[in-house]
Amino acid sequence: MTDPTRDAAYALLHAVFSKGRSLDSALDSLPRIEARDKAAAHRLAAAVLRHAGTLDAVLEPYLRREPPPEIRTILRMGAAGLLFLGTPPHAAVGTVVALTRSKKLVPFAGLVNAVLRRVVGAAPHALDELDKPRLNTPAWAWTSWGKEARAIATAHAQEAPLDISALPGFTPEGGTALPTGSWRFPAGTPVAELPGFTEGKVWVQDAAAALPAKLLAPQPGERVLDLCAAPGGKTAQLCAMGGDVTAVERDKARMATLRGNLDRLHLKAELVTADGTQWHPAAPFSAILLDAPCSATGTVRRHPELLHLRKPRDIEAMTVAQDALLDAATQMLTPGGRLIYAVCSLQPQEGPARIDAACARLNLKRDPLTLPTLPEAVTGQGDIRTHPGLWAEQGGMDGFFIARLVRA
Numbered sequence: 001m002t003d004p005t006r007d008a009a010y011a012l013l014h015a016v017f018s019k020g021r022s023l024d025s026a027l028d029s030l031p032r033i034e035a036r037d038k039a040a041a042h043r044l045a046a047a048v049l050r051h052a053g054t055l056d057a058v059l060e061p062y063l064r065r066e067p068p069p070e071i072r073t074i075l076r077m078g079a080a081g082l083l084f085l086g087t088p089p090h091a092a093v094g095t096v097v098a099l100t101r102s103k104k105l106v107p108f109a110g111l112v113n114a115v116l117r118r119v120v121g122a123a124p125h126a127l128d129e130l131d132k133p134r135l136n137t138p139a140w141a142w143t144s145w146g147k148e149a150r151a152i153a154t155a156h157a158q159e160a161p162l163d164i165s166a167l168p169g170f171t172p173e174g175g176t177a178l179p180t181g182s183w184r185f186p187a188g189t190p191v192a193e194l195p196g197f198t199e200g201k202v203w204v205q206d207a208a209a210a211l212p213a214k215l216l217a218p219q220p221g222e223r224v225l226d227l228c229a230a231p232g233g234k235t236a237q238l239c240a241m242g243g244d245v246t247a248v249e250r251d252k253a254r255m256a257t258l259r260g261n262l263d264r265l266h267l268k269a270e271l272v273t274a275d276g277t278q279w280h281p282a283a284p285f286s287a288i289l290l291d292a293p294c295s296a297t298g299t300v301r302r303h304p305e306l307l308h309l310r311k312p313r314d315i316e317a318m319t320v321a322q323d324a325l326l327d328a329a330t331q332m333l334t335p336g337g338r339l340i341y342a343v344c345s346l347q348p349q350e351g352p353a354r355i356d357a358a359c360a361r362l363n364l365k366r367d368p369l370t371l372p373t374l375p376e377a378v379t380g381q382g383d384i385r386t387h388p389g390l391w392a393e394q395g396g397m398d399g400f401f402i403a404r405l406v407r408a
């Protein structure tokens with residue numbers, strides 16, 4: 001017998017590995033199945049993506065030659081069930097052998113059965129000697145993360161907690177108050193069950209993602225530009241702080257999501273659907289938030305497919321877009337005005353290197369930041385760099401790079 005969970009998990013992994021799709025978009029296009037099966041399939045696919053390097057190292061001694069990619073996926077699924085999800089051996093092996101047959105890979109069913117039975121035998125100590133963080137991280141990413149690489153990669157083994165931001169004056173019951181002002185709930189908490197969600201008092205936003213708008217600190221009534229705005233977590237913060245916010249977003253569908261999010265929170269901003277590198281405001285702004293598109297390597301805990309899909313050349317391509325947006329934002333800034341640049345990336349090319357280049361090319365200078373509630377995130381240059389290994393005991397946080405610039 002095959003089962004709906006294994007079928008759906010295989011479909012998710014096929015979409016990621018063979019079609020380069022994100023896990024979220026693959027989940028959206030699954031055929032209709034029970035919510036419980038869908039959640040279990042998501043958990044299994046995410047475990048394979050998070051631990052793929054470790055799973056391959058466990059399987060390696062039992063494979064005489066490279067199996068077809070479909071069989072490697074099936075073996076990883078069986079081993080992930082056994083080693084990371086506590087699936088009983090007969091179920092972990094039996095279901096993926098049945099899956100192998102149902103995918104018309106019958107000649108490999110014996111191999112899958114034999115290899116996974118060896119893993120069952122080795123299971124109690126199969127992971128003991130392995131350098132799991134290193135095995136699960138591509139070499140280019142590990143090298144680029146410098147001395148924090150091990151802490152970051154270790155944190156990637158866990159699902160991220162659910163953080164929220166709340167409107168001023170609202171206290172989300174049952175949440176843990178974080179020093180930076182966000183509220184934390186355990187991973188897997190259903191969003192609709194969050195206190196204040198249906199009343200439009202809170203929105204989902206990682207603790208690190210909440211920092212850029214706080215660091216821009218708009219004055220009540222100040223005209224503020226949010227240049228890459230959707231889905232609008234930071235727009236909501238800027239509005240809630242009393243800013244007179246203009247939110248620009250290029251993608252129509254994402255702008256519709258932003259509009260829905262602001263409506264739910266009863267917040268108002270001027271919404272402009274436009275390419276931020278082409279749009280010209282009627283008057284310049286004294287405060288701009290540029291939360292630029294990026295490789296998103298700071299969000300691997302939430303999107304474990306990212307390290308399988310991203311390649312170094314994608315990061316180079318992002319820096320071109322980031323420079324163009326920095327050029328455009330500078331043109332929209334009043335003399336003496338401040339610009340917060342943020343990316344949810346751990347890659348130095350998308351962070352400090354973009355700011356060094358902007359200061360050399362444009363009429364801008366770095367204005368060093370302080371962050372008394374998270375001093376360990378402040379770099380020697382006065383930028384902020386968070387990563388999932390910070391506050392590790394409390395569940396970590398997304399990786400963000402944030403810099404403040406002023407126009408001379």
Ligand SMILES: C[S@@+](CC[C@H](N)C(=O)[O-])C[C@H]1O[C@@H](n2cnc3c(N)ncnc32)[C@H](O)[C@@H]1O
Pocket residue numbers: 227228229230231232233234235248249250251254274275276277291292293294325
């Ligand atoms: C990192 S996300 C922004 C997240 C958002 N600030 C928030 O807190 O919810 C980057 C956004 O920039 C948009 N974008 C990318 N290039 C753009 C451009 N040239 N002009 C305007 N928006 C752009 C993307 O569609 C995406 O929605």
